[in-house]
Amino acid sequence: MIPFFRRIRQGLLSRNKFSKYLLYAVGEIILVVIGILIALQINNWNEDRKQEERFRNVLEQIYNVVHTDIATIENQIQGNLYHIEVLDLVLNQLDSIPDNELQNIITSMEFAGVTSTRESEFFISQLPINLKDQRQLRILKQITNFYIGNVFRDQNIMVKSTNLNSLFDRNDLPRPYQFPGFRDLEERYSQKELSQIRKLFKSPEGKSVLRNIRNEKRRFNVLVQTYLDDGKSILKMIKNYMPEVRMLYEDIGILGTATIANWNYSIPMTKTGENDEIWEIELELTEGAVKFRSRNSWTQNWGGQSFPEGKAEYFGPDINVEPGNYKVRLDLNKETYQFIELDK
Structure with a gap:
């Protein structure tokens, strides 16, 4: 192409056609400039495409973090509702509660929990933003406001664990274990200590502490409901921007007393969809209970209150x-499970 243009220039000069040569030269310059501009535009398109891809990858991680935070809070709200009922029972019908149930109540009645993980801070800091893209800017603003607001909520809604501890300290009783779910590790209260606790819970001092704990749990549930609603709106916003967004799990397994694994290890399930978080397995179950979990660890697990779905x-x-x-089917996008009985 270059030799072709050179021959045209030489021909014009040899025939002394300077005016046409100048027009040609200007045209050639314009063509070069247009070529450069096209190349720059193509490069910008490629960079924007790469940035958009990075943005979507990080946004999908944020979607998973928000989803997990919401699921955690929903579980804590339900737990607090149960504890509120139990506290009312202790306050009004203490004598009807057997000793073994009272043991479990004591070790978990103050727990409320927190409202978010710290993963969100990392992924928000990694979110690559195209400052010319107003949709990306709006998403970043909403997510940042959501988590900044949540930090302030965290400072105000934690149920303080000092109330019950101080009550037991003042009455020379061992402190309740503060991590429900691990209460079997706690040395159980003796019969004598349980009798002391019953008397303490019937006293004005004890009833006052129990009422304070119950009220704290109610306040927790009211305050985090706004957080819950905000979180769901964030998920919807991300879904609208990125309809293909999905939950990210490397592996899911099932275990429990109804399986050959008992609670010792997870039996791997198979992912059946490329973009859907659907996991399935066919197995024989005995009478008992099961749960689902990720990475053979209890840090991410799912249960339920009904059967067969x-x-x-x-x-x-x-x-x-x-x-x-x-055939067991777990859909983590829709948050549902099914136990479909197979023909014998």
Whole structure:
């Protein structure tokens, strides 16, 4: 192409056609400039495409973090509702509660929890923003406001663990274990200590502490409801921007007393969809209970309150199942599970 243009220039000069040569030269310059501008535009398009891809990858991680935070809070709200009922029972019908149930109540009645993980801070800091893209800027603003507001909520809604501890300290009783779910590790109260606790809970001092704990739990649930609503709106906003967004799990397994694994290890399930977070397995179950979990660890697990299908609750209760041969289906996008009985 260059030799072709050179021959044209030489021909014009050899025939002394300077005016045409000048026009040609200007045209050639314009063509070069247009070529440069096109190349720059193509490069900008490529950079924008790469930035958009990075943005979507990080946004999908944020979607997963928000989803997990919401599931955690929903579980804590349900737990607090149960504890409120129990506290009312202790305040009004203490004598009807057997000793073994009172043991469990004592070790968990103050727990409320927190409202978010710290993963959000990392992923927000990694979110690559195109300052010319107003949709990306709006998403960043909403997510940042959501988590900044949540930090302030965290400072105000934690149920203080000093109330019950101080009550027991003043009455020379061992402090309750503060991590429900691990209470079997705690040395159980003796019969004598349980009798002391019953008397203490009937006293004006004890009733005052129990009422304060109950009121704190109610306040927690009211305050985090706004956080919950905000979080769901964030998920919807991300879904509108990125309809293909999905939950990211490397592996999911099932375990429990109804399986051959008991609670010792997870039996791997198979992912059945490329973009859907659907996991399935066919297995025989005995009478007992099961749960689902990720990475053979309890840091991410799901339970439920109904059989043969129901809502997969993050950190939910054990699912009580009936004996049989089943195809088990867990949909983590829709947060549902099914136990489909197979023909014998």
